[in-house]
Amino acid sequence: MVDLKHVFGKDIQKTIFDLPDADIVLYDHFFSEETSDRLFKRLKETIKWQQDQITFYGKVFNVPRLSALYGDTNKDYSYSGITMHPHAWTQDLLFIKSSIESVAKVEFTSCLLNYYRDGKDSNDWHQDNEKELGENPVIASVSFGETRPFQLRHIKRTDLKRVDIPLTHGSFLIMRGKTQHFWKHKIPKTSRAINPRINLTFRIIKNEN
Numbered sequence: 152m153v154d155l156k157h158v159f160g161k162d163i164q165k166t167i168f169d170l171p172d173a174d175i176v177l178y179d180h181f182f183s184e185e186t187s188d189r190l191f192k193r194l195k196e197t198i199k200w201q202q203d204q205i206t207f208y209g210k211v212f213n214v215p216r217l218s219a220l221y222g223d224t225n226k227d228y229s230y231s232g233i234t235m236h237p238h239a240w241t242q243d244l245l246f247i248k249s250s251i252e253s254v255a256k257v258e259f260t261s262c263l264l265n266y267y268r269d270g271k272d273s274n275d276w277h278q279d280n281e282k283e284l285g286e287n288p289v290i291a292s293v294s295f296g297e298t299r300p301f302q303l304r305h306i307k308r309t310d311l312k313r314v315d316i317p318l319t320h321g322s323f324l325i326m327r328g329k330t331q332h333f334w335k336h337k338i339p340k341t342s343r344a345i346n347p348r349i350n351l352t353f354r355i356i357k358n359e360n
């Protein structure tokens with residue numbers, strides 16, 4: 152437990168994951184319940200959510216979630232074959248960004264948001280290792296709404312077990328160092344009837360367009 156009362160929540164709980172080739176820290180209750188409720192509602196209503204598509208073996212599929220890119224407007228971002236041009240920062244996003252920057256001690260240029268409407272929405276195994284993010288990306292992930300498991304697996308070490316980290320309402324997870332070189336992550340589908348979830352991943356895009 153660390154004292155971060157000056158930042159926000161009263162019961163911020165810090166967990167450092169002891170995993171090889173990774174640097175992952177989780178802060179539960181980073182944002183208070185009240186702040187999290189307010190931010191969830193506001194983001195759901197004000198973010199310009201879009202349905203992205205991917206082409207796989209010549210067929211076009213809807214990505215199983217809604218997404219949006221916000222950030223410094225001179226920083227385009229390409230992933231999964233899609234190039235996105237960011238919307239300008241909103242007040243809510245700047246508030247979340249400055250809150251996490253006070254702990255992360257870096258400045259983020261961009262925020263990718265995902266809206267998981269129900270248990271059918273998901274995010275399949277991947278690494279956040281696009282070249283725009285540089286050699287060792289810092290990825291700061293904030294979640295609001297339904298708790299979903301964030302699963303991690305080492306790409307080489309088959310002796311290591313999969314890790315499941317529940318990302319709760321108002322939580323803040325940070326991945327740094329070599330994590331994106333060695334670990335894939337995913338948000339699995341579930342057949343349970345669940346509420347929607349919003350996730351924001353703050354990133355540092357090095358190039359300028």
Ligand SMILES: O=C(O)CCC(=O)C(=O)O
Nearest residue numbers: 263265274301338350352
């Ligand atoms: O929803 C999450 O917690 C993860 C999102 C993610 O991995 C991504 O957008 O790259």
Ligand SMILES: [Mn+2]
Nearest residue numbers: 277278279336
């Ligand atoms: Mn990711």
